[in-house]
Structures are given as structure tokens and as C-alpha cells.
Amino acid sequence: MGEGVKKxxxxxTDAIQLFIIIPVFNEAGSIARIVETxxxxxxxxxxxxxxxxxxxxxxxxxxxxxxxxxKYPFALMVHPQNRxxxxxxxxxxxxxNDGLVLIQDADNEYHPSDWRQMLELVDVKNMxxxxxxxxxxxxxxxxxxxxxxNRFLSALASxxxxxxxxxxxxxxxxxxxDLINVDKLTENxxxxxxxxxxxxxxxxxxxxxxPIQYRARSKWEGKKIGWKDGFVACWALVKHxxxxx
Numbered sequence: 368m369g370e371g372v373k374k375x376x377x378x379x380t381d382a383i384q385l386f387i388i389i390p391v392f393n394e395a396g397s398i399a400r401i402v403e404t405x406x407x408x409x410x411x412x413x414x415x416x417x418x419x420x421x422x423x424x425x426x427x428x429x430x431x432x433x434x435x436x437x438k439y440p441f442a443l444m445v446h447p448q449n450r451x452x453x454x455x456x457x458x459x460x461x462x463x464n465d466g467l468v469l470i471q472d473a474d475n476e477y478h479p480s481d482w483r484q485m486l487e488l489v490d491v492k493n494m495x496x497x498x499x500x501x502x503x504x505x506x507x508x509x510x511x512x513x514x515x516x517n518r519f520l521s522a523l524a525s526x527x528x529x530x531x532x533x534x535x536x537x538x539x540x541x542x543x544x545d546l547i548n549v550d551k552l553t554e555n556x557x558x559x560x561x562x563x564x565x566x567x568x569x570x571x572x573x574x575x576x577x578p579i580q581y582r583a584r585s586k587w588e589g590k591k592i593g594w595k596d597g598f599v600a601c602w603a604l605v606k607h608x609x610x611x612x
Contacts (some may be wrong), residue, residue, distance in 0.1 A: 453559030499539030
């Protein structure tokens with residue numbers, strides 16, 4: 368689990384598992400809603416295993432999560448200090464031991480109703496990796512510079528990895544757990560989206576995007592990613608394509 372991480376709930380095992388990993392930092396206003404939605408959204412033949420990582424929240428998020436844990440059977444991991452989205456995802460991935468992994472943000476920008484079409488691609492077309500694309504769907508809001516930066520990064524990623532990628536920075540990434548070696552992941556912040564893509568698409572995997580709905584938050588609503596993260600992501604793209612793995 369790594370230094371400074373507590374495990375507070377045990378995972379069950381099942382033949383067909385879908386590990387839903389939710390990194391959380393200071394989301395007291397939205398976390399109860401997203402937990403309820405995650406647990407009430409059907410996943411067909413897949414057994415949900417929900418892993419929530421509180422990444423050093425300083426508001427009431429952890430208190431709310433502990434109270435929710437009595438009603439909803441999720442695994443709760445705690446970082447005593449904020450370490451970043453990448454570190455939180457690495458903690459969660461280390462607890463997922465088989466099956467599929469789906470990443471879900473805690474801010475209600477993405478809606479779990481889009482899981483169905485992503486899982487259908489795994490079932491019907493035997494896809495190994497499925498991304499939910501905001502550019503193919505009905506995305507709204509957000510700063511124009513952030514959208515432009517994502518377009519640019521996605522175009523570069525398409526060239527670097529030889530796949531058509533329209534939304535490399537999307538939260539919604541669904542993939543086979545055995546495609547990722549957690550020990551080789553290094554990104555602590557938002558560069559994790561690029562690093563995961565580099566690891567997932569380095570092999571001959573079946574990959575496809577699907578359109579998803581999206582409602583971006585503003586800064587005052589709690590949006591955490593900013594324009595500076597675009598530069599970090601650009602460097603991460605070059606680094607993980609040519610110098611790492």
C-alpha cells in the first residue's frame with residue numbers, strides 16, 4: 368500500500384470484477400452524490416469493487432466517506448497528506464488484482480450512465496482499452512485554453528502511439544488490469560493520464576473511444592486542473608513515449 372496509506376475495508380473476490388477507482392481530494396460537496404450514483408448504476412455481468420482514495424482532504428470529505436462506508440461497501444484508502452491524482456490512482460491500482468479497471472472522478476463532471484456503452488465494447492467487440500471522449504460527446508463548459516491544450520495533446524498522442532485519440536486527458540479510461548504494471552508508474556499528478564496511455568497503448572491492444580457526456584466545473588466550483596498542468600502533460604507525453612517504459 369505504500370508508506371502513510373491505511374486500508375480500511377477489505378475487497379471481495381469474484382470471477383468477473385470491475386474495479387472502479389475514485390481518487391478524491393476536498394470534494395465534500397459532491398462525494399455523497401457520486402458514491403450513491405456509482406453504487407446504483409448497473410454494470411451488467413460485472414461485479415463492482417469500488418476503491419476510493421482520499422488524497423489528504425482538508426475539508427469534511429474523509430468524514431463523509433467514513434459515514435457513507437457504513438451503507439456502501441467500498442474500500443477506503445487514506446493518504447494522510449495530499450500527493451496528487453496520480454499517486455491516488457497508483458494506490459488504487461495496487462488494490463485491483465484482476466478483471467477490468469474503470470477510473471471515475473469524484474466531481475460529478477462525468478456521469479456513470481456512460482459506463483454501459485464502454486462495457487458493451489468489451490463484451491461485444493472484445494476491446495482491451497476503452498476511453499470515453501468528451502470531444503465525441505456532448506461536452507460543455509471549461510476554459511477554452513484547457514480544451515485547446517487537450518486537443519493538441521491528443522493529436523500528439525495519436526502520432527506518438529499510432530492510434531486515433533481525440534481525448535487523451537479524459538477521466539473515463541476502462542482497461543484490462545493486466546495491461547498495467549503499477550510498479551512502473553511514476554506520475555503523482557495529472558501526468559498520470561498520459562503515463563497510463565503510454566503503458567496501455569505500447570502493446571498491440573484493441574482500443575476504441577466512445578462519446579460521453581461531460582459538464583466541466585469552474586474554478587470556484589472546485590476545478591483543480593489548470594493551464595500549467597498542460598505543460599506538465601506535454602512533457603509527460605514526450606518523456607513516457609521516448610524515455611521511459
